[in-house]
Amino acid sequence: MENRRSLSQPLLSSTSAAPTTPTSPNLSNHAVLLRLLLVAVVGLTSLWANHEASKGFDITILNNAKGSSAGQRFDLFYVSNDEATRLLLNASNFIQNLIYPSQDLPKKIIKSVHLTLSLRDLSSNVAVEQLDGGVDFAVHLSPSIFNDTNMNHAMSTAILRGMSRVWLWNGEGHAPPSLLDGMVEHIVAAAGFVEKKYSGGAVGTLAACEPMWWKDKDPMEIATFLDYHERQGEGFIQRLNQALRSRWQDRTVDNVLGLPDQRPCGSFNTSGSL
Template sequence: MEDRQSLSLPLLPGTSAAVTPTSPNQSPSLSNHAVAVRLLLVAFIGITSLWANHEASKGFDITILNNAKGSPAGQRFDLFYVSNDEATRLVLNASNFVENLIYPSQTFPKKKVKSVHLTLSLRDLPSNVAVEHLDGGVDFVVYLSPSIFNDRNVNHAMSAAILRGMSRVWLWNGEGYAPPSLLAGMVEHITASAGFVEKKYSGGVVTTLMACDPMWWKDKDPTEVAIFLEYQERQQKGFIQRLNQGLKSRWQDRTVEDAVGVPGERQCDSFNSSGIKV
C-alpha cells in the first residue's frame, strides 16, 4: 500500500463578498445574518488559504511505503500510521521542529529537500531508523525498523525514530565527508532538544573516557558527542546552527573550530575544567 501526499499545494483563489442592499421587505435581522454568514465564509477561506500556504512552503513530497505488509508489524503500521495519515503528520511535525531549530531565519540557507519516502523495512535494522540519499541529494528514504513495534511505548519510539530520520535529512553533511560520529551526535542533540531523552546528559561526573580531546567529534559515541555539542551551545548560543552551515561545504577538521571560534585545545580546556555532569 502506498500513500503519497504532495506538499506543494496550489494557493486557493481569493473571493470577495458583495453585500446587497436591504430591500424594503427584507428584515434587518435576515440581512445581518446573511452578512455574518458571508464573513464567516470569507474567514474560513482565508484560514484554509493560510494553511495551504503553510503546507506549500514545506516544498517536498511525502511517500509512505510498507515493505512488511504481511507481518504483524506491517499490519500495525498500516492500521495505526498509514490509514489515518498519522505517519505523514509525524514526518511534518518532525520536519518543522528540525527546520526551526537549525534554520531559524533566512540568514541560514536551507538544504533543498524534494521528497521523503518513509518506509517500513521488511527486516529489523541495526537501529530504529536509517536514512539513504537518492541520486541528486534532494530525495531521501527514511527506513524504519519493524522492531519499533516491540517497544513498550510504540508511539514514542516511532516519533523519536522519525525525528532522528528527519534530522539526518535536513542536516548538511560536509559534502559526504563529515565524520559519522559528529552527524550522529548532532542528531542526538536535536532529539534531546525535542524532549525524547528522558535524562538529558545527567547522572555522574566526567570520566577519563569522557574527557574532551581536540578532536572530540571523531570516533566517539553519539551521546558523548551530543554532550560536547550541548556544552558548546550553552557557551555560545547559535553554535549548532553555525556548525550545520559549516557542513554545507566540504568537511575539514577546522570546520568545528570555525563554528566555535577557538582552537580545539581551548575548547577542551574549557570543557574538562567545567565539571559538567554526564
C-alpha cells in the same frame, strides 16, 4: 395607400407579461446545496494547497512489510489516519526551527521524503538514504519499532532522528558519521526525547585536549559536549550545521568554536546538559 406593419416590429406586444414558471421548493433547496458543496470543495482545495505549500516537499508513505504483524499495525495506526505524515511534518518543522531559525541561514533543498517501513529489522530503528540528485531522501523504519513497549514514542523518536539526518548538512558527504550522530542526538534531546542522561560533573579532558574529540565516540557523549558548547555560546549548533555546508575539514568544529591550533587542556563541567 395601405399601411404595412414593419418587420422590425415585435409580434408580441411589449406590454405582454411573460409567462412564469413556478419554482419548486425542492429545486431551490437543491441549488442551495450545490452552492454550499461548491464552496466547501473550494475551501478544502485551498486548505490542501496551503498544506502542500507549507511542507515544502513531497511525502510518500510506503509499507514494505505488508502481511506481517508490524506491517498491519503500521497501516492501522500510522497510514490509514495519516499519523505518519503528521509525525514527519511535526518533526521537520521542529528541526527547521532549531537549526535554521533565521531565513538568512541557507537551508538544504528537500524535494521529497519517502518514509518506508522496511521488510526486515535494521541495525537501528531508522536509517536514511540520500537518493540520486541529492534532494530526495528515503527514511527507512525498522519493524522492530513495533516490539517496543511504547510504540508511539519509538516511532516518533525514529522519525525525528531520520528527519534530523535529512535536514543536517553533511560536509559534502565527508563529515564524520559519529559527529552527525551526535548532532542528531542533540536535536532529539532538545525535542524532549531523551533516552539516556549523563549525571554531569567533570568529564575528562576529551573536548579540551583531543583535536578530534568526536571521532569514534558514543553519539550521546558527543551530544553532551555539543550541548555544553551550545550553552557556552547560543547558536553553536546552527553555526556548526552551516559550516558543514562546505567540504569537511578536520578543523571545521574548532573553527566554529574559534579555538586556536593549540588547544588548552583541562576538564569542563557538563552539569545541566543532557
